[in-house]
Amino acid sequence: MKQKIHSAELSLSCGRPDQLPPPLEPEVALVGRSNVGKSSLINSLVNRKNLARKSNTPGKTRLVNFYRIELVCGGARRRLLLVDTPGYGYAQASRGERRRFDELMNAYLNARRSSLERVALVCDLRHPGKSADLEAWEWLTGLGYPLLAVATKADKLSKNARAKNLAAWSRALGTRPLEYSAAEGFGRDALWPLLLGI
Ligand SMILES: Nc1nc2c(ncn2[C@@H]2O[C@H](COP(=O)(O)OP(=O)(O)O)[C@@H](O)[C@H]2O)c(=O)[nH]1
Ligand SMILES: [Mg+2]
Numbered sequence: 001m002k003q004k005i006h007s008a009e010l011s012l013s014c015g016r017p018d019q020l021p022p023p024l025e026p027e028v029a030l031v032g033r034s035n036v037g038k039s040s041l042i043n044s045l046v047n048r049k050n051l052a053r054k055s056n057t058p059g060k061t062r063l064v065n066f067y068r069i070e071l072v073c074g075g076a077r078r079r080l081l082l083v084d085t086p087g088y089g090y091a092q093a094s095r096g097e098r099r100r101f102d103e104l105m106n107a108y109l110n111a112r113r114s115s116l117e118r119v120a121l122v123c124d125l126r127h128p129g130k131s132a133d134l135e136a137w138e139w140l141t142g143l144g145y146p147l148l149a150v151a152t153k154a155d156k157l158s159k160n161a162r163a164k165n166l167a168a169w170s171r172a173l174g175t176r177p178l179e180y181s182a183a184e185g186f187g188r189d190a191l192w193p194l195l196l197g198i
Helices: 038-045 095-109 131-143 159-173 188-196
Strands: 003-014 027-032 064-073 076-084 116-124 147-152
Touching: 003 188, 027 038, 027 095, 027 131, 038 076, 038 147, 038 188, 064 095, 064 188, 076 188, 116 131, 131 147, 131 159, 147 159
Parallel strands: 027 076, 027 116, 116 147
Antiparallel strands: 003 064, 064 076
C-alpha cells in the first residue's frame, strides 16, 4: 500500500523508566538485537537518511526513542509513534548496562501498555532461528501484544537464499516474517499497513 509521509520527528528519548511517556497515543515498538537494523528500518520507513541514528558500533543505542509520524496510507490520514528500543544480546555490554536495559524494557513492555498496539521483532534474514531472537520472540509472545516479525537485510542475500531463509524463519517463529531491505526500501509498502493494522 502506498504511503505519503507528512512528518516524522523524534518526540522523546527515554533512558529511565520514569521518563516513559503516559500511554496516550498509538504506538508500535520495534524490538531486536543490537545492529540488526532497527534504526535503519525506521529511516527507510519514513524515507529519511538520518532520523534514527544508525550505528556501526553495536549497543550504542541505549534509549527508548519515540518517533512521531504523520502520514497518509490507504487513503486516510494517520499518526503513529514508532518506538525504537535498545538492542538486546550485545555481548560486550557490562552487567550494569544490561540491568539498566532490562529495567527499561520491562518497564516499557511489561506493563500491558494500553497505547502499545503491536510489537515488531526485527531479525536478520541471513540468520534464521538465532537463539537470542527466539528467546525474545517467546518473551514477547508471553506479554500478549499482537506481534509481527520483520526479516531485514534481504539485499545481502541471493534470491534463492532469501526464499530458503524466509522459510526457515517461518518455521522457527511459527509465523512468516515480512522480508525487508532498508538499503533498497524493499518491503516498505507491505510493512506500513501491518504496522498501522490496516
Ligand atoms: N545492506 C544492508 N545493511 C543494513 C540494512 N539495515 C541495516 N543495515 C546496516 O546494519 C548496521 C546496523 O544498523 P542499525 O540500523 O544501526 O541497527 P540497530 O542497532 O538495530 O538500530 C548499519 O551499518 C546499517 O547500515 C539493510 O537492510 N541492508
Ligand atoms: Mg539503533
